[in-house]
Amino acid sequence: MQPRSTITQGRILDAAVTALVEHGYAGASTLRIQEIAGVSRGRLLHHFPSRDDLLVAAVQYLASARVDAMAHxxxxxxxxxxxxxxxxxxxxxxxxxxxxxxxxxLWMGARHNEQIRSVLANEERALYQKIRAAADSMFGTPLNEHPSYTDVRELLNTSMRGVALTYSFDRRPPGRDPHLRVWKKYATETLLTPAPEVGADS
Incomplete structure (x- = not known):
């Protein structure tokens, strides 16, 4: 059984993510998070004295858990x-x-907020390492040993991030997004093409 403090902390983190998604960065106040979590203000501040530290921790907590789960x-x-x-x-x-x-x-909030930008920078670097490791696990060996694999992985992640942003205003079924066909074609052609032998004539 988890300690009560750990359960409370998890509720606060989940509530912070909900507040960000439903109300945006400006609307994710500590009061709103406290209400969603159903905890006292004292208990919330005991776990997370800083609002921005809480918001960053919440996103990293959920992202890390989901990325780890997805890979397996x-x-x-x-x-x-x-x-x-x-x-x-x-x-x-x-x-x-x-x-x-x-x-x-959080990324949008960080554009004009030096405090959240400084907190977010290190956390995002650590999270992105997890995302890369999860992608490596998804593709598996020998695909992730192909010389062009790293380029494929990075291009897929950056392209997916950009396309996903359009879903904030253009609601359509993501499973039928036309980019899926393009991504799969590119990755298949690249990763299933044997790498040229070292020293081979060009």
Whole structure:
């Protein structure tokens, strides 16, 4: 059984993500988070004296848990082509989660807030390392050993992030997004093409 303080902390973090998603950075006040979590102000401040530290911690907490779970939740196909398709579907699904929209609110808030920018910078670097490791697990060996794999992974992540942002105003089924076909075609053609031998004539 989890200690009471750990359960309370989890409720506060979940409430902070909900507040960010439903009310945006400006509307995610400590009072609103306290009400959503159903805790006293004293208990909230005991765990998180700073609002911005709380918001950053909440997004990192949820993102880390979801990314870890996603990398191990799928029974990956044996076929390399099908594995690429499944990995891209899994990566894309992470950009439809609440933590992505909560993180987006923090990124926008950080544009004009030096305090949250400084807190966010280090946490985002650490989280992105987890995202990279999760992607590596999704694609698996030998795909992630291909010389072009790192370029593929980075391009997929940055492209997915950009496309996902359009869903803030253009609501459509993400599973039928036309970019999925493009991402899969690019990754398949790149990762299933044998790398040239070192020293081979160009």
């Amino acid at each position: 939740a799928v029974k990956w196909p044996a076929s390399p082509k099908k594995r690429i398709s499944a990995a891209i579907d899994a990566m894309w699904s992470t950009y439809q989660q609440d933590y992505f929209w909560a993180a987006t609110e």
